[in-house]
Amino acid sequence: MPSDLINNTAHLSFKNVSIIGNAVGDINVRNLGYTITFNSTRRPEPNVINICNGPFAGVKGAFLVTNSPDNNWVEQQLELIAKKIEPQLGCWPSTGLVTLILMSMISKQVNVERMALLPNLARHPDMPKDEHLPCIVHNWLGERRIALGLVLTQTHIKWPELFFAPLITPSDAEQVKAMDESNIDIANPFELLHKVDKKTDTPTGMMLTFQVSMFKQMATLSSHQWVAMASTQALTQVEMLFVEPNAEKSPCAWYFTHSQTNQYLDAIRHHLAYCQQLIAIASAQEKEKEKEKEHQANNARS
Structure with missing residues (x-):
């Protein structure tokens, strides 16, 4: 928690908070407490706070907050939190995650809607190749890692959209059955991810064919195969493959804009x-089981 958080009474106003992301869906402004929106999503209700990132708002500060009990204080806390978690992500965090962390500290009830922290990477066919999607500057998998840690340990946060069902393909059942019956070694998608060419220039010839086939294979593998090979370390090591922190100043990795590979990024x-x-x-x-065992042991000793 930022050091000056408890020394300011502004946080006492944020007892009940609803955070509304920029994804598709209705905006539900609750009568109780405050509702927070981001950037261009604005509402006329008096209890709606808007938070913009600095570049979007055209200001020098990291964030611009309007209509809160203490705009300057909220901006300061957001910037402190953003700087603290930036090393954990390898890039500047999204406004949504930073806001969630702050509100998780100062609110008794936090509801999150229209926000899954995994925006679409699919490009429109008419989009110029030298134009990047704004969302690629953030480490969304890293942000979900932090968000899951919060939601699974703090019961006052309600965020159903953070949790996904497995991605099901028509061949999933057949693949799993065949692997179970034959007991064959399954492909390791994490090894394939480490073979991805991260250069900005698009590969040519056989190398391009190989790279495209890898992306297709990873996208069409069953969830069973991914889960079988997953570990915390393996997941963390590949997060930055889907991030381009300096996209505003330098070209992106080729697979973000290549039409054949871009179509597979969201599935992966x-x-x-x-x-x-x-x-x-x-x-x-x-961890919950360990706490329960410790509690039982303490009771037995007392």
Whole structure:
């Protein structure tokens, strides 16, 4: 928690908070407490706070907050948190995650809607190749890693959209059955991810064919195969493959804009996010069991 957080009474106003992301869906402004929106999503209701990132708002500061009980204080806390978690992500965090962390500290109830921290990487066919999607500057898998750690340990945060079902393909059942019956070694998608060419220039010839086939293979593998090979370390090591922190100043890795590889990025990230989710849930459950054992042991001694 930022050091000056408890020395300011502004946080006492944020007892109940609803955070509304920029994804598709209705905006539900609750009568109780404050509702927070981001950037261009604005509402006329008096209890709606808007938070913009500095570049979007055209200001020098990291964030611009309007209509809160203390705009300057909220901006300061957001910047402190952003700087603290930046090393954990390898890049500047999204406004949504930073806001969630702050509100998790100062609110008794936090509801999150229209936000899954995994925006679409699919490009429109008419999009110029030298134009990047704004979302690629953030480490979304890393942000989900942090968010899952919060939601699974703090019961006052309600965020159903953070949790995904596995990505199902028509061949999933057949693949799993065949692997179970033959007991064959399954492909390791994480090894394939480490073979991805990260250069900005598009490969040519056989190398391009090989790279495209890898992306297709990873996207079409079953969730069973991904989960079987997943680990916390393996997941963390590949997060930055889907991030381009300096996209505003320098070209992106070629596979972000190549029409054949771009179509597979969202499926691959969905598999990764699902593996990450399962591991986070299992870890939280294990910690809960350890706490229960410790509690029982303390009771037995007393």
